[in-house]
Amino acid sequence: MIPAIRTLTRMIGIAWVITRHDLLVFLDFPGSDTVSRLLARRSDDRIGTRLSAALVELGPTFIKLGQTLSTRADLVGEQTAADLSELQDSLAPFPGEQAVKIVERELGLPLSQAYHSFDLVPVAAASIAQVHFAVTADGKDVAVKILRPDVERAFHRDLEMLSRLARWVDRLFPSIRRLRLIEVVETLAQSVELEMDLRFEAAAAAEMAENFAGDDTFLIPSVDWSRTARRVLTLERVSGLPVDEVEQMRAKGYNVTRILSHAAQAFFNMVFRDGFFHADLHPGNLFVDQHGRLVAVDFGIMGRVDLETRHFLATMLIGFLNGDFRKVAEIHFQAGYVPAHKSVDAFSQAIRSVAQPILGKPINEISVARLLGQLFEVTETFSMETQPQLLLLQKSMLVAEGIGRRLDPDVNMWELARPLIEKWMRQNLGVKARVKSTVFDIAQTMERLPRLLDMAERSLTDMQSGGLRLHSETVRKALNGDRSGPSLVLALSWLLTAALAAALLLN
Ligand SMILES: Nc1ncnc2c1ncn2[C@@H]1O[C@H](COP(=O)(O)OP(=O)(O)O)[C@@H](O)[C@H]1O
Ligand SMILES: [Mg+2]
Structure with missing residues (x-):
């Protein structure tokens, strides 16, 4: 019961911020104009600027949401995407003593065994992690990135609420469906999940360092794997x-x-x-x-x-x-x-x-x-x-x-x-x-067939991670609007026919 009340209060808070920043145009429900006229703070700012301000006010998860939307020029428009990409993610730091505790727990060592010295004042603090400078026990200058305490729980809670909110909004306000909020929140959840495991970041740094080995125009700090764990990342400073x-x-x-x-x-x-x-x-x-x-x-x-x-x-x-x-x-x-x-x-x-x-x-x-x-x-x-x-x-x-x-x-x-x-x-x-x-050369189309098959399969099984897929609308239309689980065979034969027809017609 209590969590339900908390969610409800939070949602009312969100609605209020959205209204005040004059963002009800997104929802476009009957009477939204009147509500805006009465309650919104009038400004000449662009919608992207107003949206950024609202997201900053709503906190870290929403800032991240804005950063995700900033990669969706296809959905929010190119100008708004550009405005959102200016969103800066910075937050008050958590105490250095707490950072030390996390490091010791994660590395399973007393601090002094891992680091010769450790600056308690961080150099930067953002919504997921903060960075402290330190010197390792063997004398190397490093930067130590430490996950915020309880950040996993906080993000999970917010993301769950956001995902529920996205589903409601999608159902209640058809005009906003074009923003595909459900999908955007899912993408956000996936990327936050990865960002919250610093070993992934370490692996990315190491892969990139390998790619640029020997190139002295673009340097990547090396990873100190012995001082890296899920919540702690030690990099060459x-x-x-x-x-x-x-x-x-x-x-x-x-x-x-x-x-x-x-x-x-x-x-x-x-x-x-x-x-x-x-x-x-x-x-x-x-x-x-x-x-x-x-x-x-x-x-x-x-x-x-x-x-x-x-x-x-x-x-x-x-x-x-x-x-x-x-x-x-x-x-x-x-x-x-x-x-x-x-x-x-x-x-x-x-x-x-x-x-x-x-x-x-x-x-x-x-x-x-x-x-x-x-x-x-x-x-x-x-x-x-x-x-x-x-x-x-x-x-x-x-x-x-x-x-x-x-x-x-x-x-x-x-x-x-x-x-x-x-x-x-x-x-x-x-x-x-x-x-x-x-x-549109037939041979080339034939070359493409395995990929078309693959694409069809992907779009139908909805395994979208990173791969290209046909617009779901296209597939549905091709299947005469059958929404109830189209058969793979049907879709494949449609794709094959379409590919061959294109090849023949346009050759
Ligand atoms: N290896 C490093 N050496 C020196 N400074 C670093 C290093 N890594 C991070 N920093 C400093 O800490 C800041 C925050 O680190 P960063 O990895 O960008 O965290 P966030 O993901 O929170 O932006 C950076 O902008 C930079 O100033
Ligand atoms: Mg950064």
């Missing part, structure tokens, strides 16, 4: 200026344009060479050391892109940079992201409509991330459900561009990366790309 401190870098005589070029290269290498990228590279997590080398920290949120998606991305980026919208459209069909019964012409027209205004700007002002964000808005209307990893990548590109612009407003960092992308394309698409330049 790094030092440097936050990457947006351009004036200070100049004052120290760093070559800022070279640093930008290294950042673009590192981004390219993460995404295209490795398919494993740091998805939270804001200036709080990216430093420039005294030799002018980039150093990254914080490997809690990472993204992966498989080889096929990298081919897709490279072709699309080059298509955009060359202003070849038809190519950009075709690659979506070729990859099977847009159902084959849609018109390539209409799709390339839609792409042009969002791309040309952006590409018409001077090259240094072109934001490829905005372009992708708007593209995802368009693809949503073409029944394409975007891969979560692509959305995460788009957000990361947005952040990278922000840094790039700070470092050198006259340079477009993707132009810097363009030769690398083109070279990678030549090496990786090579012969196949030259021989088969026609998009």
